[in-house]
Every structure is written in structure tokens, then in C-alpha cells.
Amino acid sequence: MASMNGMAQTKKAITLNDVIPGGTNFRNLRPEYVYTAWWGDECVELTVDACSKVDKKTGAHSTLFGIDKINSILEKNKTGKIRNLLYAAFPYGKKTQVLVTNGKFYALVDWTKETVVKEMILPAGASAFEFCKESGCFSYVSSDNIFVVDNGGNSHQVTTDGSHDLVYGQSVHRNEFGIEKGTFWSPKGSLMAFYRMDQSMVPDYPQVDISTRIATLVPDKYPMAGCKSHVVSVGVFNPATDKTVYLKTGNGIDRYFTNISWSPDEKSVFVIELNRDQNHAQLVRYNASTGDKEAVLFDEKHEKYVEPCNPIVFLPWNSGQFIYQTRKDGYNHLYLYNVDGKFVKQLTSGKFEVKEICGFNNATKEVFYVSNEISPLKQNAFALNVNTLKKRPLGNTEGIHTVALSESGKFITDKYNSAKVPFKADIINTATGKQRNIFTAAEPMKDYEMPEIKVGTIKAADGVTDLYYRIVLPVGFDESKKYPAVVYVYGGPHAHLVDDSRFYGARGWDLYMASKGYIVFSVDNRGSENRGLEFENCTFRNLGVEEMKDQLKGVDYLKSLPYVDANRLGVHGWSFGGFMTTSLMTTYPDVFKVGVAGGPVIDWKYYEVMYGERYMDTPEANPEGYKNTSLLNKAANLKGRLLLIYGGNDPTCVPQHTLSFIRACIDNGTHPDLFVYPGQEHNMRGLDRVHLHEHITRYFDDFLK
């Protein structure tokens, strides 16, 4: 068991404004961070005011240019003005050119020639901007249509019939399957693949904006589980011919087109296609010029679900081979295939998850990746020789690492934090492993009364699996006393709560509650991420059921602690955690005295098709599962105090969830409490987030303290 000791006396008490994102003092209490970018193999540190080259050996800084210089160049050109350089990019390793933006324009500025090489003034409301450095093309979406400005400055309107019903160039399938965007430039920038989504058949969820003089309707397409879904297709635009070809995917009804990627020669587009049932994926190759379907490279099936989240990646030194990621052996690993789909070899294996491919070193034939092979609580970088499968760690074995490769792959920036390290950034020579620290943050909360935070494992309800928990003890902890304890829960897939990041991942509110005399406890139940396929998919078709069993094991552990008052247990969670909180309050009504459920799923039939059906199938195919997990059917069981909170315009867990539960409680004579943040979406932002946590805290103070 790891432990982190807090200190006491003459220190400051934590306030919500200190520790809640959006709080007035929050930014001051985040560890200082350093922004960097690679310029070829040179590391550039980015500040608001300047970009400086960092000497990889000494760490010494030499200024490349200041913001004033960039702005004078921009203003001379009548482009406009930028406000900071934190997101500056250096697309060309050999040119003294920096790409800057203020959101209204993008400009490529040559800081030695003091000229604006290229500029792109965006129309109001434009989004999805991309700059293809290989071709020099800009692309963006405006009013649901795609526009391209080519290297010669010629404007192309790629699509014309974009609308609320038909959207182009944007993320589709509600950002599931790793989809984050809707335009995909080819390796040399000659072609641009893009998404087209026809959602005319999807009903609008009627969101209401109450901030207008008279409240107004804000219709939002929302395909609910078992209902009609949108139809996606993929176009390929050629700026040279001004022509678009659509991939001949056939009838797109009830199919998912995911993980678009290009062959290095730009002749082929690869798509991982999935059926609506999400249990059969195919890697398909299309001819980029004709749209013809050329080959199904291979299939992947699973009786529960397959979830392709990563496009294939070609080896930079061998355009005949690519890396494919799959959890087919139980964990997410890298597999090498020939371009025709023939399996070559498995690159990584073991009971851990590869989290991300970071890049390659062409010279050494290494692929760099981040995985949690050292511990499920950690994420560390490795270099793996694709030929020999020889593996080397990059950086230390602590904490959660994020790495960025230089152009050649000879260097990385390695940024990390751990339970004991607030934030640290190193440059690592990937050949020698030599590190140069470029930044180490002090702990900004060192003057505060901090709680003791411990992590450890308990057995899951299956009696076998280890689950990681975190317990935050009250400030001024006295083990002879009895404390109320709040379980903070998430519990859903694609997320975890306990890891080796700062404070073991404890949230600001956990610390605050500890400062008020509460114990705050979290355990990552089966169904959550980082622990492999079976750990996750044991929840299939019955979301919440196994998860709750594991949470109760956490409760058993809490009750075993002499300083926990078993009569004063609370539970709180948001989103899937709101679902878990409401489920726990209504399934085990005698365990928790008080719960606060935020933005909850109440019945999976109100959730969207992609995420919902992956885990639950459709209501028609899995009526028992939907019935058993619907909290509408459990509203009558509510005994304790349960506060439900939602964003008034939540487009993710639409208000129908919470309102239907309230309705069901009324119908069954039970009495939840309620709060709403009008105008907010799925998560409260800004000062509202502080208010939210005041509100949550007050509820526990009212009824649990």
C-alpha cells in the first residue's frame, strides 16, 4: 500500500475556489506547466509572449521570437493580432515558419523573413480547421459544408447541401470509435477524405434555451438506442480536379465507418467498418480515385462487442506493412500486418494495455508507445524495435507520462506527473536514454492543510480480480474517531479514477471534503478501463449490475475500517457515475444514507445508439437487460436522500433521463431532490462548477454530516 502523508498546523484550509476547475484560485493551484513544440529536432518552449529554443543538453533557452514581433508582421500584412503563443506550431523543420492563430485566422509567419507566408481568414462560426503541411492546403467547415483553400490560394467549396439534417466534415457517430474529427488529408496532401452524415431520419431532442427574451427551441439530433440512426458515408475530394468521389460502401444504414486512414501512396483509403450490433468489424480498403471497394483485409468478431478505436498506421520505413490495434487477446496490443491483410506478427503482448502509438524512429526501426505494463495505475513510454521486438523503457517508471516525438524520433519530450511529482518535463535522447530536465513544478498546495491519501487493492465481487481503490482521509485524521464517508464513483468504460497521477488522481472536491471532515473513497470497479477486455465486458447487456457488486465490496472495506461510521455513508458520481449513484441508492437502499447523482443515465433507452448499444444491445434485443437496469423501475425503492443534478441543456445525457426519474419517483411516492444548471451541458463549466460543488457539499452537510 502506497501512502502520501499530509501535514497540518498553521496551513491554509482548502476552499472550493482553490480546487475546483473554474474556481477563482484554481489556476494558481494547478502545478505549473510548460508548453513545448518540436521544430524538426529542435525543442521549442512556448509561452504567452515568446518562443524559445531549448538546448537539449544544457536546457538553456534562446529566444526565437516574441509575440510583438509576430504581431507586427501580422499587422503589417493586415492579418490581425494573436493573443498568445502557447499553441504555436512549427510545421517545417527546415523553415523558420510558425503557424499561429487567434481563432479568427490562421497564419504561417516566417520570423526571419518577417513575412506572412500564408494566411487563412475564417468566416464567422467556422470550425474543424485543418492545415495540411504537406500540400499547404487549408480546410474548414462553415454552415455544415466543407471548404478548402489550396496552396495557390484558390477556394473550393467541397460540399453545398450541408444543413442541420446533413452535416459534412465533422465528427460522426457521436465521437465513438475513436472518431474525433471529420476531415482527413492524405499523406502528401493531394486528397482529403471526409465524413458525410445524413441525420434527416434522426429525431431532434427538443433542447430549450431559456436565456432568450422568450425561451427558444434548440433542436438537437439525438439517435436513441433502438431507434433510427444516422447514415454515414465517406467522400474523397481532390483539390486539383475539384471533384469528389464517394467510397462505394453500399447502403450505409445501421453501419459504422470508423478509423479512416490513408495508404502512404495515397491510392487507398482504409476504413474499419462495423455492423450496428457492433460485434463484427472489417478492415476495408477502397480505391481513393474511383471509390471502389477493393478488399476486405480481415474481420474481427466477438460475441459481446468489438470496438475499433485506432486507425491502422503504416511503418514509415515500409509502406507494405501497417500496425493494427486490437484487444482480441484480451488486452489492447499492436499487431503487424502486410498491406494485403496478411498477419505478420504480434508486436506487444501481456496483461496490460497499449494506450497510444506515439510515433516512430525511422532510423532505428522503433515504434514508440505508451502502455500501463508497469502497473495498471501508471502509463509509461517504451521504444520497441519492430524487427527484433526488443523493448526499452523511455523515461522513468513512475506516474502518467505523455510523450511527443521530434521529427526524426531521435528525441522526445517526456511530461509526467505522479502521486509525488506535481509536474515534470524532460527531453530524452531516445538513442542514449539521456534526460535533460527542462521543467520541474513545485507543489502549489504546499501551504495548505492536505489530507492523507492512500491507494491499495481489494478483491472484486468475483473473488479473484484485484480492484484499485483510493481513500482520502480527513484532514486532522484521528483514527479513534468515527467519520462519515462519501464514495465517489464513476464505474463506466473508458475511464478510471485511481492512478499514480498527482494525489493518486484524487479530485479537488475529494480534498475539500477531507478538509471538512469527510472520508472520500473511490474504487475502480470491473467495467472500467485499463484492465483488459474481460474486466470491461463482464458488464455486457447489464450495465451497472457487476459494477455495483464491486462498489459494495468497497463499502465492505470501508465498513471494516474502525474510523468509518457505517451509518453515515454517502455516494456521489456524475454521468455514468450519476447512473451508478442512483442505481446504488435504489438497488441497495439501506447502504447509503445520502447520494448526489449528476447528469445521470436513468434508462439506457434514452441514451444514444453507438455507446448504448455497444454495451446494452437494443431495447428490442435485450428487454431484460434494459428492464433490470432501468432506474425508472427502481424509483419506488428510494429511501435515503438523493439529490439529482443535471445541465439544463445536456446533449449527452439529455434532461429526459433525470426528469423521467423524477416523474417515476413522484408516481411511486418517493422523494428525491433536484437541481439544474440552466444553459449548461453535460459537465458544468466555469464558476458554475464551483457553485455545483458548493451545492453538492451542502447536501452532504445537510443530511450526512
Next chain:
Amino acid sequence: MASMNGMAQTKKAITLNDVIPGGTNFRNLRPEYVYTAWWGDECVELTVDACSKVDKKTGAHSTLFGIDKINSILEKNKTGKIRNLLYAAFPYGKKTQVLVTNGKFYALVDWTKETVVKEMILPAGASAFEFCKESGCFSYVSSDNIFVVDNGGNSHQVTTDGSHDLVYGQSVHRNEFGIEKGTFWSPKGSLMAFYRMDQSMVPDYPQVDISTRIATLVPDKYPMAGCKSHVVSVGVFNPATDKTVYLKTGNGIDRYFTNISWSPDEKSVFVIELNRDQNHAQLVRYNASTGDKEAVLFDEKHEKYVEPCNPIVFLPWNSGQFIYQTRKDGYNHLYLYNVDGKFVKQLTSGKFEVKEICGFNNATKEVFYVSNEISPLKQNAFALNVNTLKKRPLGNTEGIHTVALSESGKFITDKYNSAKVPFKADIINTATGKQRNIFTAAEPMKDYEMPEIKVGTIKAADGVTDLYYRIVLPVGFDESKKYPAVVYVYGGPHAHLVDDSRFYGARGWDLYMASKGYIVFSVDNRGSENRGLEFENCTFRNLGVEEMKDQLKGVDYLKSLPYVDANRLGVHGWSFGGFMTTSLMTTYPDVFKVGVAGGPVIDWKYYEVMYGERYMDTPEANPEGYKNTSLLNKAANLKGRLLLIYGGNDPTCVPQHTLSFIRACIDNGTHPDLFVYPGQEHNMRGLDRVHLHEHITRYFDDFLK
């Protein structure tokens, strides 16, 4: 000071299901009621199963017919079946015919000939049914169009372009100005006047129905103060010619057409027209055949507002004279005019309000009315000789009376209840005053532990005006103890809380709270009804301000009572009372510890044009008043615990009110509580009303007890 003593020991404790409308035992604890109808000058008692003639001297009953007989006649005719006879009507004093309905059809049944004389099968969704007994015509509204079936059984579609934007034959101007319906048959039934309302220019308030599979939009036209309002006109349909003429009212923009009535000869239609500012009314006569405007009979102006609520009524014995009601001398009184608009005389006067004209006795030249001249707390019936102005009371001088005249006016049924009389019904011979009691209800709560209830007066904040209050003392009251006290408030125009009805008007919840150990107090502040024009209109352009001052006088009185705990004062109200509650909590944040505001107005700019602008003018004309009374501007002041509750589909105080206040509190860092009744409108109905009062009670128990 009046007083009503409760009793104690071995009696039952009140539950919410006993005393809240919709509660499972509520109907059993309402005083028994007797339904009656006049058949000419015969009094008929209506029960579910039978109609019986009541001997006016002895009170003896003789059955006219049972429901089985009516149903066998109806079924023989294939008309259908009725479920009860409580709403049977006897349109013709000399015929053995009864009008019955089950909501899907209306039928005129001759119970001696055992035939269906006439039937009207309504289309699904039809509303606004009227049967014109003089002509034998039926009229109704279906899909916003008017249909008439004439005496010969011929169907007429009066209008064809009815829609969501253009509604016909329904109440207009949001039921203000005494408007309750949209079709008006002429005295002999030859013509039918009707309302047409063009609301295409009025924005829809986006109500959302969450009970559908995917939540759906329910657009509801809602003209907000200062915004564009609907345009009303009046048509006259002639079934004989199948033609419609519209009254030539000119441009109807920003005008109100109220109190439609007919001349006895059917040649003229009278309309009381009002400007949008509601300070200038005109009684206008139109030619019913041509629609021509014939004359403005007279004007009425007031610097604050005039509010015509009663159509003119012609004397049955003199078609050259009519009665007009106005508060121009400070109280609502009856005035006699010649048909050309020439003033004849004032019929009633004094510092009291005529509440209703009940009818006439043609033989004695008497008009019967109900007024509160005996006491502002009472409503009693009087007969007034129009020629001599000699006035006689009808029935006793206690309580709240409702009277219905027989055809000739020789008899009335006089139904009443008072603080001491649960319910009583008498037949009174209006000539002799002789009474025959036909029903006296027992007090159904006699086996319950009842609180002591007192009424009395305090001085208003103006130092002069008497205000009536009611105090409900806790069951088992011990004046040496200190009790928490809840002020129940309404405070708006057209309503009062304290009167001489059962329990002095105390509500079921008041009794329940008293049974739980709370004092419940109400005072009818200036601005409420029954006390004359100045009492009401002192609130003009600043709703809530004077009203709160008076409520604080009530608080002063409560604090003067040794058994009231001044540190545990609560306040609760609904609608205008929700506005008052929220206003009090945020204007005088140190007075009340806990408040519960239901369906509140938060800012009058979100309220509708007709009611809102009468009292507040437009936001443009009265920016200071809107600013001073907006609770959005007071959200920052909230200190105590305030629970806001609203009907999720409230079409009266739209959800924007409560949600905007919540938003303002969040923005100002204050913390109200919230609850919603999804699917409910302005007032909770059925079992939801019990749940509501459980919820309200729990809140006071949590934070005030």
C-alpha cells in the same frame, strides 16, 4: 375576533391523503354535497343514479327516472351510455326532456316518451360544446374550427382555416376580462357570435413532453408582456343562410374585445373594447347582420386600469334597458342604462363588491345578486327591486352562498358553507323568504384532531386599512410553548385566502401542518380581491411591493404572539404566492428562515400580456417597475432556504420563470433548492398534489422544525 375551537384526544391525526385534493381519502372528508338543477320551477336533485323531484314545501323526493332507464333509451337508439346524472340539465320547463352527456355525445332524452329527441355525436377531440335550447342548435369546436348542427340536423362548418396559428370559437385573451368561452348564441338562437384569434405573430413557448419515447416539442403560443400579441375579431354566423359576417372592428392590433352580449332582439352585438394599455374601455354596439359599428355607447377611463369583467345584461321586462357593472365609484356595482347608453341610475352602492348577477324575477322586477356587503369575509344573496331599489336579503347572513334561480325566479336553491357549517342547501321562496332545507352535511372531520382556527384584522402598512388574517394554531396548542410559524401567502388580484367558508378558508395543508406542530398564518394584503378598487390597484406598476409591506405587518403580528418562535418563520405560496414567497425571501432575507415558492412569477416580463400589462404596463413603459420587482435582480440576496417548485409544462407561469431565477442564483452564488413535476401544468393535480405537499412539508421539517 371569531374563533373555532378544535378538540383533542382519541381522535385521528390528519394525513395529507385526507386533506389534499387528489388524496386517497380526500373525497370522503369533503362535506357531502347535493347536486340540483331547475326544471322550470321544479327543483330536481341529481345523483349518480337518478333524478328526483324535490317537494319545495316538504323536501320529499319523488324519482323522475333512473340512469338505467336513460341508458336503455340511449342504447335502443344506439347513441351510447352515460355514467352518471350529476350534470343532467332540463332545458325546457314544460317538457319531460333531459340533456345528458358522457363527453363523447350529448343527447336530449324524453323520459316519458322514452325517446332520444336529439343527439350530437362529437368527433374525437371536440371541445367548446354548446346547446342552444332556444333554437335547438349544437355548436362545438374541432381542430380549431367551429361546427354547428342546426335544429333540422344539418351540419355547418362555420370556419375552415382554423389552425395552431388561427383559432376559432375558443376563449381568447388568455381568459382575462371574464372571458371563458368563444361561442355566444343569440337570445333566440338565430345567430351565433364567435371569437376568431390570429396568433400567428405570437412566438411559441417551447414546452417539452418527456413522456414520449424521445422527448417531443409541444409548442404553445405565449404572448409575453411588451411583445407582439394576438389579434382578435368577432364573427356572427347565421345557420339559416350559412353565412358569416365579421364585426367591423377595424384594425384589431393591440386591442381587446371583451364581454360579448346580444340585444334581446338579436339585431345588435355589444362588445366592451379595451386598448392595450387597458386604461380606456368603450361599450360598442355592432349591427349583427352587417357587422357595422353602430355606436359607442359610453367610455370608461382610469389612470391605472379599467377591467371590464361582466357583459351587459338586459332587463327581461324591458329590452330598452340593461345593467352595466363597473368599479368606477371604487367598488363593483350595478348601473342601469338605456339601450342608447344613457345613464338611468345606480342600482347598488356602498363600500362592498357585487360579485355576481344571479338572475331576475320578471314578475317582481327584481334582480338577484350576490355581494359581500354584510362582511368582506362573506358572500350573500340579495333581491333588489330595480324600480324602487328596495333590497331584501335572501337566505341567511352567514358564510359563502351560491344561488341558482328557477325559471320564473320565484325560487332559488341557496347553497352555502361557513366556518361553522360544512355545507347546507335550501330552497327559498323568493317572495316569502320561506326556506326548506333539502340537505345539511355533517362535518366529515369530526373524528379528527382539529386545530383551533381564528380570524381577525390587523392594520395594513398604510396604517389605515383593515386586513383580514387567519391563524391556525397547532393541534394540542400550549401557549407557553414556542412554535414555528409558516405564512401561507397568495396576495395577488382576483383572489383572497380568508373568508367565512369552512374552516375560515383554511386549506387542508394548513390543517395538516397544524397537526404537525406548526402555526399557519395568512393575511389578505392590499392588492387582493373583495375590498374595492383602491385596495387592489395600490399595487399598480410595482406588483409585490405594497403586498410585501402588508405581509410584514402580518409578521409583526405573529412576532407579537408569545407562542410564535420568531426565529422559525417560514413562508409558502403558489403562483402569485410563489412570486410573493420568493420576493419576501430575497427582499427581507432576515425575516424568513425557510420558503417554498411554487409556480412563481420571477420577472413580469415573462408573464403574459393581458394580466401582466394590466398591473405592470409594458417593460418599455415601466422599466423601473419591472426592474424593482424582478427577482432576477434579487437572487443575490437569498440567505434562507428557498425551495422552488414548478410544473414541468406550466403554460401559465412558464418554466422560464423558475429556471431563470435558478440561473440568476447560480450566477450570484446563492443556493435555492428546486423540484419539478414533469408533465404537470400550473397546479399539480391528482396524487401529484399529495406528493407535492409531502415534499413541501418535508422541506419545512428539514429546515424549520
